[in-house]
Amino acid sequence: MGVHGRAAPHQPAAAGRGLTPWLGLLAAYLLGSVPSSYAAGRLTRRIDLREHGSGNLGATNTFRVLGAAVAVPVLLLDVAKGWIPAWLFPRWDSSPAWSWALGYGAAAIVGHVFSAFLRFRGGKGVATAAGVFLALAPVAVVVSFGVWALTVWRSRMVSLGSILAALTLILVLALSERRPEVLVLGVSVAAFVVWGHRANIGRIRRGEEPRFGRAA
Numbered sequence: 001m002g003v004h005g006r007a008a009p010h011q012p013a014a015a016g017r018g019l020t021p022w023l024g025l026l027a028a029y030l031l032g033s034v035p036s037s038y039a040a041g042r043l044t045r046r047i048d049l050r051e052h053g054s055g056n057l058g059a060t061n062t063f064r065v066l067g068a069a070v071a072v073p074v075l076l077l078d079v080a081k082g083w084i085p086a087w088l089f090p091r092w093d094s095s096p097a098w099s100w101a102l103g104y105g106a107a108a109i110v111g112h113v114f115s116a117f118l119r120f121r122g123g124k125g126v127a128t129a130a131g132v133f134l135a136l137a138p139v140a141v142v143v144s145f146g147v148w149a150l151t152v153w154r155s156r157m158v159s160l161g162s163i164l165a166a167l168t169l170i171l172v173l174a175l176s177e178r179r180p181e182v183l184v185l186g187v188s189v190a191a192f193v194v195w196g197h198r199a200n201i202g203r204i205r206r207g208e209e210p211r212f213g214r215a216a
Contacts (some may be wrong), residue, residue: 012081018093024089026108028118033111033115062074079120086133086135086136099181102181106185107127109192137176140176157204
């Protein structure tokens with residue numbers, strides 16, 4: 001990736017060897033659909049994580065129910081589910097157009113939220129979205145992570161941190177991103193994240209949102 005945040009150009013793969021863009025979209029969706037937190041619950045304690053804690057399939061609920069030793073690998077896997085399609089797939093596909101990275105990233109996020117392996121239910125997509133933009137606009141992710149960390153530290157509410165981080169992503173992209181397609185994806189993903197936290201927003205307004213480090 002160049003100094004201005006532009007995706008580095010890549011050469012089309014040799015004929016017959018490249019990943020076709022449409023197959024790449026399917027692969028990105030299926031990769032995003034891999035339910036890492038659900039699998040962690042089954043493998044470590046033989047439980048369905050959707051029936052414990054907040055019921056959400058994400059790193060935060062994994063931490064609450066299974067502990068940090070399991071939550072950290074789940075978080076890294078969820079980030080990788082976004083980074084791999086957005087960063088690697090464009091270097092493997094048969095198209096010279098860098099913009100397919102946006103489609104691959106979006107497909108991975110959709111896969112995480114609507115998992116094909118869990119009857120089209122999944123997590124909220126925050127970590128996977130972070131992985132996508134870590135590939136597309138890493139500076140925006142670093143700033144957004146700083147806002148998330150500060151918010152969680154002060155409020156102990158991961159949901160509030162995720163919402164503010166999503167809004168920060170839009171702001172940083174609007175100020176620094178030269179590719180309008182990336183900004184459009186950022187706005188769409190941020191809106192998706194906020195919408196996914198609509199129940200949390202209601203609990204925050206009522207003062208009922210669980211605090212990080214306490215039982216849900």
